[in-house]
Amino acid sequence: MSEKLQKVLARAGKGSRREMETFISAGRISVDGKTAFLGDRIEGSEQIRLDGHIVKLKPKEDDLCRVIMYNKPEGEMCTRKDPEGRPTVFDRLPPLENSRWVAVGRLDINTSGMLLFTTDGELANRLMHPSQKVEREYAVRVFGEVNEAMLQTLRAGVKLEDGPAKFQKITYKGGEGRNHWFHVVLSEGRNREVRRLWESQEVQVSRLIRVRYGDMEMKRQLPNGGWTELALAEVNYYRKLVGLPVETQSKVKVDEKVMDNAKSRRIRRSVKKHQQRSQQATRRRR
Structure with a gap:
């Protein structure tokens, strides 16, 4: 066929x-x-x-779908190579033979948090496509006065330069003075959409973190700059979410703990070593 x-x-x-x-x-x-x-x-x-x-x-039949969850730090580019030599989200991912990691969407350089990668381009495409209406949730710290009328406007929708946009949900999470935290939910991933929606109300976003993609949240013990490969059940959650057939095999051992303190410490050590190597390489280039 x-x-x-x-x-x-x-x-x-x-x-x-x-x-x-x-x-x-x-x-x-x-x-x-x-x-x-x-x-x-x-x-x-x-x-x-x-x-x-x-x-x-x-x-x-030979294509094994793998998915990685990465905790993106601020300051990394969502590109394979940056002409200015800035670090990218692909720098620390495990190497693949006869394949490559595909990012499921992008986070801008000043946004941190949950970023997915997969070896299955079709899965990546469906998870990103607006027609699938896959929810993305962000923790947002905004600077400025926010009132209920603004929140109602953001829920109802505003017109951006690339079309109408709105938040499906807005939840207040607290704050002091003119700094306040909200959790917002979108079902699409247009460029800088969260920031542009708040800016339409003359409110500045001072911190932006993706905390959920679909129903799966960022693993709390996954350190900044660390990655972990998703187990078979988690991979199949995303595949079923977008109407793809389930996988029957995985690179992750069935009895392997998804995330515990020992694994979190190993990842932190790995991240620290990578950062040290990157700093040494930067000094040599200078």
Whole structure:
């Protein structure tokens, strides 16, 4: 049975399906020596090249879906390489053979918290797509006076430059003076949407942390800059959430504890070593 070219490329770990559609439109993909076009379908026996390099295809049955939860610190870029040499969210992820990690959405450089990565481009695409209405929850510290009329406006919706937007839920979490914490929920992930919604009410966001994606919350013991691979049941939660078939295998051992104090300490040590190596590399470049 034939499949869409962008879907096959995403499964091969070359990026999300959206990214592959962009590559195809830019003429970077060829099939059996001919430039590919959006809408092309393949059987799987064709020779596919990306920027002239042969792409090793993965049969459906050989493709193991893996998902990582990463606690992104402020100051990291959601890109594979930064021209200014700033740290990226991909720097510490475990290496893969004949595949690569695909980020499920982005967090801007000043936003921290829960960021998912997967080897399954189709899963990443569906989790990001607005049609799936997957909830994202953020802890937000705002600076400025906030009244009930503003909150009602943010719940009802405001018009941003790229279309209408609103928070599905807003929950007050306390504060002092002009600094207040709220938890807000969205079901899409447009660029800087949380910040722009608050700014529409002339309120400044001074801290922004993603704390939940779908029904899964950031693991409390996962340190800043640390990652952990999700167990089979957790992977299948996300797959079922967006209508994909469940996985039957996992790289995570069945009896492995998801997160305990000992594992948290190991991750912290690993993060510290990585930071030290990064600082040494930065000093050498200077």
